[in-house]
Amino acid sequence: MENFFCNDNFYHDLESFIDRVVDNEECEIKDLPEDWHDQIEETTLEKTFKMDIEFAVNAILLQCDKWSDRLPEESKDTDEQIATAIRSSIDIPKLNCMIPSLYYPNGEKTVITKEDLILR
Secondary structure: OEEEEEOOEEEEEHHHHHHHHHHHHOOOHHHOOOOOEEEEEEEEEEEOOOOOHHHHHHHHHHHHHHHHHHOOOOOHHHHHHHHHHHHHHOOHHHHHHHOOEEEEEEEEEEEEEHHHHHHO
């Protein structure tokens, strides 16, 4: 079993989970009650977010106040030129490929038993 949550804690593998169980119980796996179990939530590897070009355009245009002394007072044409430059130059598919992925709970629950820990 790999990459799961238990009680809001993330575990990459069963070994790290066992370390927590044994440490908290101050015992060995064999010392756990025969009916010991814990519920875990399975995960799915997903991008932290997905960028789209309009979000990038709006985010950058919102920051143009930083350069207000360099922009004309009536900047509608300038804003459109900037938006066009952003749309034509940012490689959104490449950017989305480079955004990190993390494991997120997917709503599926599983029960881990003492036997699962022993058989690992």
